Amino acid sequence: MTIKRTAWAAGRVVTLEHTSAILADNPLGDPHVRTLDVWLPPQYDQGAGRGRGRRFPVLFDLVGYAGSGKSHTNWRNFDENVPERAARLVHDKKMRPCLIVFPDCFTALGGNQYINSSAIGRYADYLTRELIPCIDREFRTRASRDHRGCFGKSSGGYGAMLHGMKYARYWGAIANHSGDAYFDFIYRSDWPRTLNVLASHRRRQRRAGLIKVDREESGAEEGLDDGRVARFLEDIWNRSKLSNEEIHCLMNVAMAASYDPDPDAPNGFRLPFNLETGEIIPARWREWLKHDPINLVRRFRNNLKSLRGIFIDCGWRDQYHIHYGSRILSKRLREVGIVHRYEEFPDNHSNIDYRMDISLPFLSRALR
Numbered sequence: 001m002t003i004k005r006t007a008w009a010a011g012r013v014v015t016l017e018h019t020s021a022i023l024a025d026n027p028l029g030d031p032h033v034r035t036l037d038v039w040l041p042p043q044y045d046q047g048a049g050r051g052r053g054r055r056f057p058v059l060f061d062l063v064g065y066a067g068s069g070k071s072h073t074n075w076r077n078f079d080e081n082v083p084e085r086a087a088r089l090v091h092d093k094k095m096r097p098c099l100i101v102f103p104d105c106f107t108a109l110g111g112n113q114y115i116n117s118s119a120i121g122r123y124a125d126y127l128t129r130e131l132i133p134c135i136d137r138e139f140r141t142r143a144s145r146d147h148r149g150c151f152g153k154s155s156g157g158y159g160a161m162l163h164g165m166k167y168a169r170y171w172g173a174i175a176n177h178s179g180d181a182y183f184d185f186i187y188r189s190d191w192p193r194t195l196n197v198l199a200s201h202r203r204r205q206r207r208a209g210l211i212k213v214d215r216e217e218s219g220a221e222e223g224l225d226d227g228r229v230a231r232f233l234e235d236i237w238n239r240s241k242l243s244n245e246e247i248h249c250l251m252n253v254a255m256a257a258s259y260d261p262d263p264d265a266p267n268g269f270r271l272p273f274n275l276e277t278g279e280i281i282p283a284r285w286r287e288w289l290k291h292d293p294i295n296l297v298r299r300f301r302n303n304l305k306s307l308r309g310i311f312i313d314c315g316w317r318d319q320y321h322i323h324y325g326s327r328i329l330s331k332r333l334r335e336v337g338i339v340h341r342y343e344e345f346p347d348n349h350s351n352i353d354y355r356m357d358i359s360l361p362f363l364s365r366a367l368r
Contacts, residue, residue, distance in 0.1 A: 008091035009042035026121035041097035062152030069102030109254035114159025119261035119268035151175035165300035173309035175359035182325025223270035309366030310340035315347035
């Protein structure tokens with residue numbers, strides 16, 4: 001293989017430092033002063049010096065769980081990062097020039113779902129009430145929702161979908177790559193191994209012999225942590241290497257903090273399963289399902305109908321089974337007459353940034 005070389009103008013990436021009032025004093029103690037990268041297309045500088053200059057649409061890139069904005073602007077071996085991909089698409093006239101913003105929304109729980117949570121922080125408000133005005137002040141943008149969109153994959157795809165539903169006053173078009181949907185499939189089946197990881201952090205280790213289960217599950221039937229979640233978090237926060245099982249456990253803990261926050265509960269959120277018996281807790285699971293996109297289409301259909309473009313795709317070999325939720329989501333959209341584009345492709349959940357070759361031109365056409 002040869003080192004990749006580009007034969008076209010790449011534009012430039014600008015790094016801003018933003019001090020957030022919304023993230024100040026967030027419950028996890030995460031930084032409220034954050035950097036974010038912004039890609040400016042080559043045409044942005046070509047307009048400099050001509051009065052106010054040309055203005056451009058804006059796209060926000062919402063990265064997946066365990067990622068941050070800079071993971072999409074960093075150098076990649078034998079591949080393109082997102083600015084390089086966008087520059088090629090613009091050069092080939094497949095995409096109109098636009099700005100791309102790469103927010104940093106990483107948290108101590110490995111990320112968030114780009115929604116407001118009393119257990120994590122107000123990340124929907126951070127994006128819409130702080131970063132959008134900041135970008136419009138600092139750059140020559142077409143500062144209206146009809147010229148602003150967001151896109152993402154996995155948790156980022158979920159975030160884009162939820163923002164199209166709940167925050168359509170800010171966004172004119174969205175692209176959702178393999179975004180979380182159909183929680184009964186993608187999350188529920190993953191909890192047994194999460195419970196096993198958390199069990200290693202019980203206050204008392206298990207011993208062979210007689211067990212009285214009801215004495216062991218105090219508070220667990222209400223989704224309350226008996227201390228093992230707190231000890232798990234303290235443990236991983238003090239280590240630099242996590243196992244795959246621990247990362248998935250952290251992800252499910254982050255989902256619980258996103259979907260069922262409770263300021264009065266230990267750690268600020270409740271759990272959907274009994275820590276001792278593994279029984280699902282119906283009242284808690286209902287809180288999760290309130291955030292499932294397949295259950296929100298009808299409620300937010302007017303917002304969705306107002307969008308200038310909705311793009312959804314998923315690989316039909318997705319290892320988290322998200323293609324089933326994506327199909328249901330497309331079906332629900334069609335049932336209420338919401339125009340959208342839904343595609344599938346022969347791949348899984350990983351390393352699918354090449355699908356942006358379809359979604360970015362789609363968004364740029366919708367937001368011109």
